[in-house]
Each structure stands twice: as structure tokens, then as C-alpha cells.
Amino acid sequence: MPFPTLPAPIARALTERAYDEPTPVQAAVLEAEAGGRDLLVSAQTGSGKTVAYGLAIAGTLLGEAESLPPPAAPLALVIAPTRELALQVHRELSWLYAAAGARVVACVGGMDPRRESRFLMEGAHIVVGTPGRLRDHIERRNLVTDALRAVVLDEADEMLDLGFRDDLEFILSATPGERRTLLFSATMPKAIATLAERYQRDALRIAVKGQEQGHADITYRAIRVVPREIEHVVLNVLREADAPTAIVFCNTRNAVRHLQAVLTERGFSVVALSGELGQGERNAALQALRDGRARVCVATDVAARGIDLPTLSLVIHADLPHDAEVLQHRSGRTGRAGRKGTSVLLVPNSRRRRAEQMLAIAKIAPEWSGPPTADEVRRLDGERMLSDPLFTDAPMEEDLALAEQLLAQIEPKDLAAALARVYRSRLPAPEDVTDPGEVPGRRGSSNPRFDPMDAERIAAMGPAVWFRLNLGRRDNADPRRLLPLLTRRGGVDRQEIGAIRIFERETKFEVRGGAASRFAATFARNGSPEIQVVALAGDASPVDRPGPKGFKSPRAGKHARVVGKKSRTS
Template identity: 35%
Template sequence: MKQADVRPPFCRLSLAPSGHIKREYADGWRRGFLKMATFTEMGLSAPVEKALEMMGFESATDIQSQAIPVALSGQDVIGQAQTGTGKTVAFSIPVVEKIDVQSGALQAVILTPTRELCIQVAEEITKVGGVKGVRVLAVYGGQDINRQIRGLRNRPHVVVATPGRLMDHMNRGTLSLQNIVIAVLDEADEMLDMGFVEDIETILGACPQDRQTLLFSATMKRGVVQLARKFMRDFITVTVKASEVTVPTIEQEYYEVPEMQKLDVLTRLLDIHNPELAIVFGRTKRRVDELTNALQMRGYDADGLHGDLSQKQRDMVMNKFREGKLEVLVATDVAARGLDVSGVTHVYNFDIPQDIDSYVHRIGRTGRAGKSGIASTFVTPREVDHLHQIERITRHKIRRRPLPTFSEAKESKQRLAMEELLKASQAADLSSYRGFAEELLSQQDSMALVAGALKLLTKTRKEIPIRLTAEQPIRIRKPHGGRDRKGHGDHYRRPRQGYVRSDGRR
């Protein structure tokens, strides 16, 4: 049955070269809609609204406010948006709303270019669909395929996959797409750059023709347009400008530092910056645990936050942080999703994030409500190209800073002590201390006394030698890096015999 016409006011119709009708929203409608873009106004189901509330989401981003209502109507959607604009939630909500949890069939497939993004998207959909009871499975190269086969036997409703590994399962007969009602291509341009076009066409061809298709891409390259014309019907295009990705009130800087010197650089910066509240991001749970212990050993009030903590432990850590009882919160990306704490003045990317989405989310924990903030990123020499990629996509220059020295950190602590002493000396009533002051001056000269007071007030921390487990550097993915096979990007030919597309072509 054809969908009812759900066009909002100011919706423009045009004929695409493929012959399909293309609908685009005029800016006037888009701006008007964004002013009331809260999730509660979108007519979402109670389980999804509850899940979003638990995730701490309230207001929708530009891409979410434009794409979600249209996708919920059943229309195919092309979302041209950079990572970091909230596009994962923009397609997660329609996917979850589309799922019939009473059925044990696989109903949604989401394709991503990398295993890191695959895992991240699967985690996000699991959160959005958790209250409803949606079962989600991540399928990617580099993980034991037998483990994935066991996961498929649990009859997931949604599979998030890299194209290469999904093709492996299709050829093995361990996965069927015959009941798919919605398919999503995330970062379509990157998947095409990596050489996945044949796999994507085979996968979409194996899905029912009446499925809904959502495509998200940072750029609308020729290959992406051709793919949309071939596999999408009567699609609607929504666009978010790249200039909306980062917040102008955040000062972004980076330090090129060898892996084994990161801890020293971090503690020196903490002493120099003297943040009111700081969040330090680590890439893994192990990193968070080790870094938290290291900071505590060096005398900092720090605690960690990651997915292995119970809700009670998480609440305890967050309460301490909100109340200012913690100097530093060390967290993983997943644990910090939806984290909203006012007063965070500094964010430190101890490990550069895997993707742009995570970078924008991390630094967005500071510079909130129009206040200024500082985001410092540590990159090893082999990760500089990855940082430059972040600059290109966010269209923001990240300033390189020289590495801080121990003497600079020590001087900063001494100056802080001096400010505290000056502030104390200007207190309204010091009469009860004057007698002791006169007695001290009779025994020692004033210079020595002031120096002694500064020494007592200066919180000196020794750089205790601590060795953290090294993390593998993140390198920029080359455009022709080949297929997803055990996570190495090796070139190989996958067997295609025996697999027939839904239109009858091999």
C-alpha cells in the first residue's frame, strides 16, 4: 500500500534523473521545525521515549529533527551529514520503531565501513531499543565467526555489520535478509571508497524490494548518488552543514607526544590548567582503569567511568563529580554518552578517538551553555594524519602546543599558592592571627616566612614512574584499503557462487 502524503509545508518536489520523485524541504520549513525539535514532540512510542530519557537525550539535533519524522512515515531518506551531528540516533530511532519484537525474524540491517563504527552503532541501537526489547548483534571482521554464528542463533532483530563479514555469513547460509523491513547505509561514501560497492549492491539486492532504505553520507559523490538512484524509492534528502559540527566556544589544541610520555604530559597540564572539573577520555576500559590508578598514585582526586561499572557504582562516581569532590573523571566514550555535567572546564583526549563522531561528542562535554572550555588532544607521531582528518571534516584548525615541562608545572602550582596566600591576606578579619605573626617576625625575616608559607600551600606532586599498557596508534584509513577481513584491510576475493539477488540476477 502506498504511503499517505506526509509532506510538511514548503516541501519541494523535483524529478530526479532516475525518474524517481525527489522531495526536499525548503529552509523556511526546516527552521520552523527545528524550533520545536524535542523528541517528545515526534510521536515516538513510550518505550523509545523512556530509553531516550534514560540516555539523557531531550532536544534533537538538526539531522535528527529533519530525518526522524520523515523516516517514521516510511519514506526513504538520504541524510547528508558529517559524523558528530547525531546521525546515529537519527536512524536508530526509526529502526527501533520499525521492529516487531514479537517476531523472531531479522528485520533490520545496518552497514558500516569499520568494525569500530559497527560496535559503536550496535551499542547505540541497543540503548535506544533496550526498553522495547530489541535484540541487536554486531557482525564484523576480526571477531571469531563461530561466536557470531552463535549470536545469530539467538535470533537478533537488528544486525549491524561491515559489508565483508555480512557477505561471509550470507555465503555460509548463516544469515538471511528475506524479512528485512529497513536497511541503513552509514557513512556510505567511506564504504564506497573502501571498495565495498559490489557487496553493498548484493546485500541490498537480497533484501525485499518494499523495504525502507536510509542512507547517510558526509558527501554526495557520484557513486553514492548512483547507489541511491538504483536502490532507493521516492527518497527525501536532508542536509546538515559541516559548520554546525563543532562549538566555537571550545578552544581546541593538541600535543604530539610519544605513547609512554602521555601520563607525564597529562599531569603537568592538570597542574598548569588547574581545571575546576576535568574529563579525561581513554579508548578502552583497561586504559581507564590503569589511568585512574596512575592519577590517584600521583595524588589527584580521580575516579573512572566505564561500561563494566554497575549502575550503583556509576551513580556514586557521577555524584562525586557533580559535587566537585573529584578533580578528574576518567571515562570511555560509551560510558560518557549522554553525560551532561555543567561546569566542565577542560576535556583531555588521552587517546585520540576512533572517529570524528566520538571526537565531537567528547569535546562537547565542555564549552556548554555559551561558556568557554579547553579541549586538549594527545596524538602520537603516527596519529598526526588522523588528527588532520578531524580538522578537515570539522573545518576547524586545532592548534599545536609545545609539550609542558616539569618546571612549568611546578611554577604554576607555586603561583596558585601565591594567589591563595594573597587572597587570605586580604580577608576581612585577621586580628586573631596578628599576635602570632608578630612573634614569627621577631624570630625570622619576612622573606623567609612568606617563602615558607608558599611552600606549605604548594601542592607538590612527584612524578612517580608508572608504566601504562600501550594502546595501538590509530591511523588514517587509506581510500583503497580493500575489504574488511580480520580487521586488516587485506585484498581477497570472496566466493559469490550460489547467491541470487531478489531480482533474479546473480
């Protein structure tokens, strides 16, 4: 039996959850020499440490009993740095101790303190919370600490980094001297050693073998990018991986808001997590990811601490992490508890040296490459298409009847093409991107994105038609967002969109040749009716007339050229 030293109800809970073998950190805290002692444990996020300390204190709380006594003053206290991590711990300990009849109460910032007070007054066995909220409940005498047998500090280094030292010392000083103290930390700086020396007694130091090498279940990739194409590369990486859940890290709240808007406009189901959101909004975003209503989360570092999503298999660093520790913390959102994951860094050439130094410090050797191309994504779409429920689900009788009618009227090849078109229409279109590692000019031009043959193709399309869009600079119109909007809603390719000029209250753009009528009809059918386009009458185009100060006319021969001042959001 893999967990021979555990109380019976805890062992049953593990069996029900199909825990066949302990992770290294779980096995370490269950060694005979760790029994009943204070523990100082080095454990990375994703190593199974929450269950580990739940197992470590099981004997202290239960002894030989089959169940815990009626809830009263709490027997164990778990302190975590963030609301998300505390709520995750609450969920884990709730199922782990369910068979023992445990009542687990969460006390975190952003939730109703009066409701928490009522729960505490009704009694609890285990209380999980953030330092500030726990201190507040102790000071208000809502949380009685006299009966505590065990205190756990989870991610202690993070709590010190976030400025919770005073709160931690206050809480620990208010607990009984004979308690067990278990301190879990990814790193062991001097401040952690000082804390342990002051509040622990003869602590057993546990360093799980191989922790310093990061997550063995994470594949690291470093992708060369052109800075202006980072959003397009994020899109292509998401499409290439087709992960059930992915998280994209940005360094600022503004970057989170902008990237969420870009990906949403392109057809992804996206939620955002940043420090400006209230707890209710954060909970709703995480629940949307858990139940599959959203597949992509765009987040800042602080907002993403403590996130544990079983289906999260892809992490993208849209902005480079500040240091190696942040890199590992971000990447540790995936590759957890034996599951595989991928961490992708987007690296402009100007920051390559910094990225290489950071990776060396983290002892990570990534696979370097250019960004996934649009053709590569389309090829993968073709391979994945046959595994889509459209093909794998058993057809109903009415489906078969309709299929026979269609085959009687439409050639199989045309029918298959229509099906492929329907399949592709559900997917965000991949972007044409540049690999800055390519030799400049190898495509026959000083601009690696420009093909001299484009001029001939554009001429063959015929004269362009100008349109007016009812969005301008006052609406934060951004060239990087407008072009995907026009192509997606209008059902045209990027090459069929010509010049774009952004004014204060409107935007004028041209659609090449025969695509104009198709564009107008398709745009009117798709998306919000509040965003409208109108064809401009006559041949007079805004390009031929003097524009406002700061604007230049597009040069002949340049396709899909965006002309205009940088908007506030670019």
C-alpha cells in the same frame, strides 16, 4: 511533547534516558515528509545520528504495536565501518528498543563467528555489524535477509574509504527490493551519490543545518611546541585540563606504544588502541575508560573510529592529522550530544603553515598559545586541591580523632604542608617546556632553556655522586624516558640530575651534591625492584674516562645534560 510521532515504547525509552529535546538530525528524520521514505542524511559523528536512525525506522518496525513479534528473521540491518562503532550502535539500539522487546544482535570481526551464528539462529529483530562479517554470515546462510524492512548504512563515506564497496553492494543486493534504505554520511562525495542512486528509491536528502561548520560544542586550541618536547607538552596539557577522560592521537602504532609507555611511567592511568590489538584487548581498554580505571587513551586514527565515551572532554593531536577531515573526525570524539569538549593541536613551527591551511579548510579558528608551563599547572593544582575528596568528603570519627592527635603534636602550618605534599605526590609532576614563539635569547642566553644563574646553583649543590642503572640500549633505554624515571622514583628535581650516559647494558648518571643519599633511599622504596641503581665507589666517574665510540663528555656548567646515542625508540 518533543517526540510526538513515535511508537509508545520508544517514547518511554527516551523519557527514561532524559531525552527532553531531539538534536537537529533527530528532529529532521522525524519530520512528516521523511516518514516511510528512503533517507540520504549528512550527519557528523556526535550529532546523535545513531538514535536518529533508530527513531526513523521505529514506525517501520513497530507500526502501532506496543511490542515487536517474537524474534525470527531480522527486520532491520545496520552496517557500520568498524567494530567499535558497531558495538556502540548495538548498545544504543538495545536501550532504545528494550521496551519494545527487541533482540539486537552484533556481528563484528574479531568476535567468535560460531557464537554469532547461534544468536542469529535463535532469532533477532535488529542485526548490527561490520560489512565483512555480515557478508560472511549471509554467504553461510546464517543471516536471512528476506524479512528485512529497513537497512541503515552508518558512516557510509568511511566504509567506502576503507574499501568495503564490494561488501556493501553484495549485502544490499541480497536484501528485499521493497526495503527502506537509510544512508548516513558525514560527507557526500561522488561515490556516495552513486551508491544512493543505485540502491535508494526517491530518497529524501537531509542536510542538517550548520553541519559543515563542525562541532559547535568543541573549543579548538593550537599550541606552539618544540618537536623534542612534544611528550612533555602532552603531559602538561593533560595535567592542565584534568579531564575525566582524554584521548591522544598519534599517526603510527610505534608512536602509540612509545607515548603510552612514557605517560604510564609518569603516573597516568593509560590504555592504548591501535590496529595490532585483538578485539578482546580493545574491548578491555574501552571498558577501562568507561568505568574510570583508565583516564587517558593513546590511539591511532583507525583504532579510534566509532569510540563514544560520555566523559571524554579532551582530544590532543600529538601528531598533526593528515587532513581537515581527519582533524574533524578526531575532534568529534568529544563535544558530543550537547556536551562540551576541547581539541588541542600541537604544532611545531616547521609545520605551522600546514596546520593553518588545514584549519582554514575545516573553517576552524583556534586559540593559539604556547604550551602550559609547569608553574601554571602547579597553580591550578592549588586551586583544585580544595575540591578534592580529601576535603569534600565528610570525615569519619577516627579521622577526627587522629586529626586532634596530630594538631596536638604538629604545628598547623607544618600539617597543612604535609597534606599538600601528599596531594602533590599523587599527581604526575609537570614539565618545564619552551614556547618556540618567544623571542630567542630573551632570557639572556642563545639557549632559551638555559639560565646563566644555573651554574651558580649547581656549584652550590656540592660534588656529584655517580650511579649505575641496570637498563641500557638493549632495553630500549631512552633519555626522554630515563630522566622522568629518575626524578619520579628518586624524589629529586630535574636540576639535581647531572650527566646521563647510556651504554649497551647499563646507564651511568650523576646526582648533584646532597641529593645523592636521599635519591638512593627514595629510589629503593619506589617502583619495581627489577629496576635498580647502585652508587659507584670512588671519585672515578665515567665522564672522566674515555667512553665508547660516539659518546662525548658533558660540558661543564650544563645541568641535566643527556649524553649518548639515540636509542631505537627515540
